[in-house]
Amino acid sequence: MKNHKKLDKPYTVPCIIAVNIGLIAVIYWWVFHHENIETLVPVSPNVDRLIFQVPCSKDYNLEDFEDCKPKKCGRVVMDNIVSKEDARHLLMVAKKGLALGGSNGGASILDLHSGALSKDNSFINIYRLIEDQQINLLSETDFSIYRKVKNSIHEAITREFKIPKNKLFLTKPTFFSRMNMTEAKSIHDEYWHGHVDKETYGSFHYTALLYLSTYKEDFTGGRFIFIDKDGNKTVEPRLGRVSFFTSGHENLHRVERLISGVRYAITVAFTCDPKHSITDPTAQ
Structure with missing residues (x-):
């Protein structure tokens, strides 16, 4: 030596x-x-309606919304309630809007209700930016398709969970998301940690995701993972696929860390509490 x-x-x-x-x-x-992962819903073939029941957590026991809060909890996946044409149109909206901003890390959002757009380490208001720079970006057609899709998801949730339509309300945050391979710069960019929506956001009772890109075609990694005691279960994203579920601890979940590509989706959330309801976005 x-x-x-x-x-x-x-x-x-x-x-x-x-x-x-x-x-x-x-x-x-x-x-x-x-990792003990079961593929709950693969990217193909097309599925009309898949339902997976899970025991409800105690998150809803003290709430007064008897007509709306879950009597039984679960996960539902549908590929046919949003057309591919509408999904592609919303993907175009997401790309146009997010092109004006984007976080320093790998996760960015655009909220058409509040106007919040990720920009570097904070947020800007996309409507103010459009007005100040006189950008012709969002049309009434964009908002019309957004509302149409939201209404289809609302109807599907009320039907599957047997809720009166007038008892379930859109709530915030409802937003487009983009995930790419940019290195995370803060904890807010680390989308891959497990969380419970009802705990994270407070007002959520039912969470819905509309995927605007397809696993293995547009990105790898990035699968949606339910974290269960008997092993994790994944839903593989697909353009136009809608996945919705009750928002309590029975549906602890995370997004798998991206390996390649860019992943787009929309989170649409609903509440039983009218105090937390929000109105549909409109052209400014």
């Missing part, structure tokens, strides 16, 4: 880095391939 002493200094650090990178790659491969 003494004869090789002169070679130790220039090669020690690179060798350690190479070993560490290799070890990280092996660990990542092992976790990715050995």
